[in-house]
Amino acid sequence: MKSFRCSLLVGGLLFVTASAWPADVPPRETVTKDGWTIECSPIDRPAAERLAAQTARLDQIVQQSTATKIELEPSALAARAGEFAQKISELCAMPARQDDLQAELVRLAAGLAELQIVSRRAYFPRAIAIWRKSELIRRLGSGEKIGGFAFDPATKEVSFSAAASFNLDAQYHVAGTGEPLKAIPVKQKEEGPSPESAEGLIDVFRGNVDGLEAMNGWLIRLSVGGGLQMAIRQVLQKEVSKDPAARWIASGTAGWVTRLLILRETSPQVAERYTLAEQQRLASQGKLQQVKLEQWPSDNDGAYVLAAARVFRNIAEKHGNPAVTQVLTAFWRLPPAQRTSKSFRKLYQQLLKEPVEAEAPESTLSP
Amino acid sequence: MTFPKIAPAMFLLASLIPIPGFCADGPDRTSLVCSGVTVFYDRKDEAFAREFGARLPSLLQAERAAVTAPGDISLSAFKKNRDVYLATIARYLGLEKPTKGMRQVFDSMVKADLRLEEALATALKVNTVQIWHEEALMAHLRTQGEDDYFTLGKDNSLPVAKNTWNAPGTPKGAARVVFEGTTRKQAFLPVILRDDDPAVLGERVEFHLKKAADFLSKGLWRALPYLEDLETDIALHEVVEMKLVSTFISSPDRRWFCEGMANFIAYRALVEATTPERARRHYDLAQQLSMWGKTEKQIDLEHWKVVDDMTAAEQDSDLNKAHYAYATKVIADIYEKHGAEFFPRWVQEIAKTPREKATMKTVADAFERLTGEKLATYYPRPFFSTP
Numbered sequence: 001m002k003s004f005r006c007s008l009l010v011g012g013l014l015f016v017t018a019s020a021w022p023a024d025v026p027p028r029e030t031v032t033k034d035g036w037t038i039e040c041s042p043i044d045r046p047a048a049e050r051l052a053a054q055t056a057r058l059d060q061i062v063q064q065s066t067a068t069k070i071e072l073e074p075s076a077l078a079a080r081a082g083e084f085a086q087k088i089s090e091l092c093a094m095p096a097r098q099d100d101l102q103a104e105l106v107r108l109a110a111g112l113a114e115l116q117i118v119s120r121r122a123y124f125p126r127a128i129a130i131w132r133k134s135e136l137i138r139r140l141g142s143g144e145k146i147g148g149f150a151f152d153p154a155t156k157e158v159s160f161s162a163a164a165s166f167n168l169d170a171q172y173h174v175a176g177t178g179e180p181l182k183a184i185p186v187k188q189k190e191e192g193p194s195p196e197s198a199e200g201l202i203d204v205f206r207g208n209v210d211g212l213e214a215m216n217g218w219l220i221r222l223s224v225g226g227g228l229q230m231a232i233r234q235v236l237q238k239e240v241s242k243d244p245a246a247r248w249i250a251s252g253t254a255g256w257v258t259r260l261l262i263l264r265e266t267s268p269q270v271a272e273r274y275t276l277a278e279q280q281r282l283a284s285q286g287k288l289q290q291v292k293l294e295q296w297p298s299d300n301d302g303a304y305v306l307a308a309a310r311v312f313r314n315i316a317e318k319h320g321n322p323a324v325t326q327v328l329t330a331f332w333r334l335p336p337a338q339r340t341s342k343s344f345r346k347l348y349q350q351l352l353k354e355p356v357e358a359e360a361p362e363s364t365l366s367p
Numbered sequence: 368m369t370f371p372k373i374a375p376a377m378f379l380l381a382s383l384i385p386i387p388g389f390c391a392d393g394p395d396r397t398s399l400v401c402s403g404v405t406v407f408y409d410r411k412d413e414a415f416a417r418e419f420g421a422r423l424p425s426l427l428q429a430e431r432a433a434v435t436a437p438g439d440i441s442l443s444a445f446k447k448n449r450d451v452y453l454a455t456i457a458r459y460l461g462l463e464k465p466t467k468g469m470r471q472v473f474d475s476m477v478k479a480d481l482r483l484e485e486a487l488a489t490a491l492k493v494n495t496v497q498i499w500h501e502e503a504l505m506a507h508l509r510t511q512g513e514d515d516y517f518t519l520g521k522d523n524s525l526p527v528a529k530n531t532w533n534a535p536g537t538p539k540g541a542a543r544v545v546f547e548g549t550t551r552k553q554a555f556l557p558v559i560l561r562d563d564d565p566a567v568l569g570e571r572v573e574f575h576l577k578k579a580a581d582f583l584s585k586g587l588w589r590a591l592p593y594l595e596d597l598e599t600d601i602a603l604h605e606v607v608e609m610k611l612v613s614t615f616i617s618s619p620d621r622r623w624f625c626e627g628m629a630n631f632i633a634y635r636a637l638v639e640a641t642t643p644e645r646a647r648r649h650y651d652l653a654q655q656l657s658m659w660g661k662t663e664k665q666i667d668l669e670h671w672k673v674v675d676d677m678t679a680a681e682q683d684s685d686l687n688k689a690h691y692a693y694a695t696k697v698i699a700d701i702y703e704k705h706g707a708e709f710f711p712r713w714v715q716e717i718a719k720t721p722r723e724k725a726t727m728k729t730v731a732d733a734f735e736r737l738t739g740e741k742l743a744t745y746y747p748r749p750f751f752s753t754p
Contacts, residue, residue, distance in 0.1 A: 263703060263704075267700075267704065268699075268700035268701075268703035268704050268745075269700055269744070269745060269748065271703070313643075314642065314643040314644060317638060317643040318638055318639070318642060318643055358642050358644075359642055359643070359644065360644075361644055
């Protein structure tokens with residue numbers, strides 16, 4: 001599975017313009033309490049101490065934000081693995097693999113649960129950094145690197161982005177992570193010494209936590225969608241011919257059925273958030289021209305996975321989802337060694353009276 | 368959607384071509400005619416002009432033949448399949464068959480499109496070549512300001528070929544093509560010679576023939592297939608919208624519903640007659656949503672005004688264009704959830720209220736009666752909002 005790279009500009013958090021360029025920058029100070037670290041410039045120490053006196057509320061805010069439910073939680077995937085396996089095998093017309101699918105979904109759910117923990121840890125450190133725009137500009141402008149912040153010398157604008165990326169390996173373990181967020185930034189007003197009340201700072205903190213939570217939810221949704229597709233592909237792969245030319249059938253079926261399952265379990269309004277298939281389609285448009293689905297690479301390259309899923313999605317869009325199930329039913333009736341791309345093409349032509357190449361993007365199924 | 372609103376989009380297609388490079392010489396212009404194409408050049412480039420001119424007709428023919436519609440549906444093929452497209456639209460609207468009015472709208476749209484296509488094909492037929500050494504051209508433009516073929520770019524450092532065209536809307540459609548800032552009626556081919564061009568005459572001619580081929584096929588002539596794709600989609604859109612407004616709902620709050628239905632049903636008509644891949648070359652919702660994503664928080668479908676109530680600036684705004692995509696998404700999401708069979712039932716449920724009394728409340732109530740869902744739950748929500 002490809003890593004899920006996420007990046008968010010936390011709206012309104014910090015987006016400032018330089019008006020001055022002071023020379024000296026005093027060292028940052030830290031206040032610690034109850035496991036929280038609050039970092040600030042000396043002038044904001046009183047503000048940091050006011051926040052430190054509210055650690056219980058800070059914990060509560062972070063905790064409450066976790067109450068934001070995504071529609072298809074990894075925990076639900078584990079609890080309903082049997083039901084989902086049945087639905088998937090019915091849609092794919094593959095009853096023989098229902099138990100296999102269930103076991104795969106349970107493994108996936110465990111991996112996603114691990115990912116949820118890692119992701120929360122990455123997005124919600126028990127650390128706050130109080131920043132004033134003038135100090136940020138001075139530091140960033142002099143070349144200092146501050147995690148999450150970027151500075152555009154031309155416009156003198158500062159922006160913040162909380163980026164996290166994760167990889168799930170073939171066993172659904174979190175195999176690699178990007179750099180976690182070091183501290184949740186809180187913007188302090190410019191004028192005078194620490195003018196912001198604790199309430200004002202807490203409001204800013206809450207807003208930023210909500211933004212990070214939305215980002216975290218996005219990442220988990222993508223992981224659920226991507227993980228499901230990978231799990232289904234791994235099971236279906238066992239059913240097609242060992243010839244790499246047939247792999248696109250398993251992968252494309254997995255892409256189609258994943259989308260359909262998510263669509264039915266959630267709603268059309270949010271289903272795309274689990275797959276981002278359309279955005280990926282646009283982003284990968286150029287790469288598809290090099291894809292030949294019947295020359296499937298060993299690493300399940302993303303452009304191939306996308307092209308294969310698009311073939312099946314196009315079939316469903318043109319002929320309806322039952323038509324996909326109909327073709328698959330006939331395909332699985334063949335002996336395993338005969339479940340090749342050639343026989344799929346032939347069956348498709350027989351049943352839907354047109355060549356399957358017509359549904360492939362960018363001639364990816366043309367000889 | 369009416370034709371004049373489309374004209375600015377086509378305007379963007381036109382070619383403003385900055386050409387870098389330099390070469391020294393003063394203008395001492397003359398011309399020759401090769402197979403109907405007039406080639407203007409400096410006298411010292413006589414040999415180049417003659418050889419280039421001799422090779423040009425076959426180049427023009429070959430390149431023109433290579434330019435095909437990305438959507439693979441020519442206007443004439445589209446016209447021929449009218450009844451197939453209209454039958455799909457009628458089915459989605461719960462009509463037994465296409466009405467006379469639907470056929471009339473289709474025919475008049477295609478007729479206007481064919482006239483425009485013909486006018487554009489003539490206008491883009493290259494009948495003039497201007498061969499210049501860049502430095503001489505720059506000197507000429509600095510003295511003259513501009514002429515009928517070239518002007519200076521924004522920073523006055525590059526010559527710009529005046530091949531920018533527009534098709535002014537008329538009540539009967541646009542059948543006239545105007546080259547901005549010129550008196551010309553046809554496009555021309557600019558050939559700008561530079562010192563670092565190949566020195567050997569034959570190689571230099573080959574080099575510029577290749578550049579000319581790229582200019583024609585990837586620039587100037589792309590307008591034709593693009594126009595066909597655009598017009599194919601618009602004609603079907605207008606058929607749906609006209610039918611909805613003339614038969615089912617005409618209240619001022621109807622805009623998003625009519626535009627969304629028109630875009631989506633037009634897309635479905637193309638999918639069913641061709642393939643999703645081809646249909647997306649005519650209308651690609653995901654691409655549209657991606658293009659207008661930055662406006663998502665400002666989208667307000669319920670208060671999207673009808674065209675007649677908008678100022679010209681409002682009509683031309685990005686926000687207005689973005690509303691089309693988000694309105695289409697609502698209808699596409701309803702299709703995903705309830706399928707194609709739902710649409711005729713929905714429209715016929717709306718039709719229980721006379722057109723004059725129907726408002727968006729009628730539409731929403733009909734939706735709720737049939738599905739048990741609130742239509743408003745399908746309205747766009749910013750990506751990072753809590754679902």
